[in-house]
Amino acid sequence: MENKNKKVLFKIRNLKKYFPLKKKSFFDKGPGEYVHANESISIDIYQGETLGLVGESGCGKSTFGRTLLQIYEQTEGTTLYYGKTLEELAPEYMDKMISKIPSKFPNYKKEVEELDKIYADLEKSETDEERAMNNEKAMFKRREIEEEYLNMIRIAGGLLASDDLNKVSKLLNAEYQVLKERAKVYTELEEFEQKVQMRARTWEDFNKILENDPKYNDLIEKGHGISQKVKEKTAEIEAYRDTLRDKEGFEELESQLDTGIDLSELTNEEMRELRKDLQMIFQDPYGSLDTKMTVGNIIGEGVLGHDLFKSRKEKGYNEYIQETMEKCGLAPYFLHRYPHQFSGGQRQRIGIARALALKPSFIVCDEAVSALDVSIQSQIINLLQDLKEENNLTYLFITHDLSVVKYISDRIGVMYLGVMVELADSEKIFENPLHPYTKALLQAIPRTDVDQGQELAVIEGDIPSAVKPPKGCRFHTRCEYAMDICAHFEPELKDNGDGHFIACHLMDVSEEEKQKAYEKNMARRAEKEEELEEISAI
Structure with a gap:
């Protein structure tokens, strides 16, 4: 999965993140249940790129970003960081x-x-x-x-x-x-x-x-x-x-x-040292800001926390905070104002300035524009692009908006129920999607030129739970082309050629076998619909 022309910044292998659920009763024995938020994710993130991460709500995108930064402790796997060496x-x-x-x-x-x-x-x-x-x-x-x-x-x-x-x-x-x-x-x-x-x-x-x-x-x-x-x-x-x-x-x-440094093995103090390099822009541009602090104090909190300035009164502190604000499109006279006095777009700029103040090399943008109006979204995206070029930043850009991710990303990863199902250059994902789930996502983009009667390439029904995910391929319960092997074996994320990675058993079978599987699934679907009609008639 390594591109020889680019330097790897993160090498993630078999990353898992499970959240334990409380037992229903004190008398419940045996192992408890877990939310399988991330399952066996293995990817590389290259220095200087923007890696987009898409998928429907609840698929584990935000959890992956937080686990990568060790905000959540990973359950299994390794996260190697190459911004510094052992x-x-x-x-x-x-x-x-x-x-x-x-x-x-x-x-x-x-x-x-x-x-x-x-x-x-x-x-x-x-x-x-x-x-x-x-x-x-x-x-x-x-x-x-x-x-x-x-x-x-x-x-x-x-x-x-x-x-x-x-x-x-x-x-x-x-x-x-x-x-x-x-x-x-x-x-x-x-x-x-x-x-x-x-x-x-x-x-x-x-x-x-x-x-x-x-x-x-x-x-x-x-x-x-x-x-x-x-x-x-x-x-x-x-x-x-x-x-x-x-x-x-x-x-x-x-x-x-x-x-590479295994982030999951670092002590709290060692990880705290690396926080300067690894920052995050949170989804909620209001909830992530302390309403009792001024803008200047919010942006400078990390700077003081890492002893880059001794106090707010030290010479040069205010000038540096104001310079950071100006880079992010905030007027210097906003320094003493509070978050409630700003619009959503301005609050998001404050969040960006807070992350940028520590001069990081990597930023996780967790739905950084999803709560904003379309016109403001474009301003924030252009700002992120400019800051990336000026400061040689690397982004993990998490979103569910496919039109946004296409514009800003060099590569795009597609997640479904905690698993990475496809990973490729941005253009390849949109021009030639290979995984049935990716195709369904792209078909769901609102258009004005679609044919009448066009349907999503998924079987209707409830989305499987991350508490008890289906065995084998997690998408097989909704896939029109699911085969028997899909229900038993989890496919690996493999290179299908030219850096286009896909986790799907369909890549290993002929078109004839795919068609047979499709016809079989459609027949089962018709039978179920007949049964439901009979039940409703009763």
């Missing part, structure tokens, strides 16, 4: 994984053999029920292995092929301690530069302040000294890695070496 941040989970290598990793081979046995049983399955059961077992075991070992393999790679895992752990731990020391200095440097940038009026002023500041130069010198130690530790590790290249399993383990 070496730059040196998170605590890295230390924990390194220390577990000698005791935990020896069991990895046994776990993989168990998974291979399940896959062998899956191949031998004779009935659909048996295949479905073994498929579920395989998915559970695979995710269990990923949770236990994947981050360990990403950190150590081919070093895990060594017969002396204690030595591997010792080498990596020595490097980690130096990385942690350097990460602290790098964080101080980054914060220092950001503070100066917010106060300086021009790049010339910015460079002049840095050059003449002794504290900044001391940090630079300290960083260079620690970086030299890092190089020495890394060279020691690489020398040992070279001695293992002929070992069995080295290449496979080495291929999984990854510098």
Whole structure:
């Protein structure tokens, strides 16, 4: 799913988010029920793109955006972030994984053999029920292995092929301690530069302040000294890695070496540090603003929270807030007004300014224009486009308005009942939709030139519940072309060619088989309609 011409900012694999439901009675025993809001989502988000996310209400779009930012804790899966690397941040989970290598990793081979046995049983399955059961077992075991070992393999790679895992752990731990020391200095440097940038009026002023500041130069010198130690530790590790290249399993383990940061494994403090980079514009332009705070205080709250200014009285604070407001189309004299004194469009601009004030690299726009009039929508969308170009931003743009998402998005993902069913470039989705659900969505767009009698390509009826989603393909209960396999196996999101991803069993069958399935489903539908007519006649 990786585009070699673009840098990946997020790599999301098998992301799940379940919300537990309260039990109906104190006497209810056994496992409780869950809302399956997001199920096994695996996609990449590229730096500098706008990824649109569409689907009907309740399909899990907003939940995905919040889970991606770890506002909601993900139930399963990994969310790798590449805006910073493991070496730059040196998170605590890295230390924990390194220390577990000698005791935990020896069991990895046994776990993989168990998974291979399940896959062998899956191949031998004779009935659909048996295949479905073994498929579920395989998915559970695979995710269990990923949770236990994947981050360990990403950190150590081919070093895990060594017969002396204690030595591997010792080498990596020595490097980690130096990385942690350097990460602290790098964080101080980054914060220092950001503070100066917010106060300086021009790049010339910015460079002049840095050059003449002794504290900044001391940090630079300290960083260079620690970086030299890092190089020495890394060279020691690489020398040992070279001695293992002929070992069995080295290449496979080495291929999984990854510098991405697993956001789900970060501590609250580490995640809080990254909040500057990862921001969100909320759906409700009024409910997301504190009515007791002025506009200036709302926009500056995050700036003060991250100590980029010591207080509101500090020199340069008001000027920076006003500059941010002007970028977002808000007059500076609005600084002391309250949210209730603004229109919906202006409130949304306040929300955008609040997110932009921290100079993020990624913003989740959660239905950012859905509550606005059409004329105001166009203003906000144009503003988002301009800010993206000026600040090199990446957007996840969540909406149910297909006309809006077509205009603003580079790629579009289509969600149904918590699952990603199609993902492609914006033009391809509209010109050549492949999934039956995507086709139905596009047919639902209001038009003036449609043929009389045109109908949606879905079977009428209630939408399945996310509490007890249907087995197999989640759309099969409403699909006119559903086959027997659709009711038993969940299709994977696969590349159908040229970066057009689709999760549908129909891609693997002939037109003749599709037609047979269609006729069979129409016959069943006619039978049900006759039964309903008979019942209503009684």
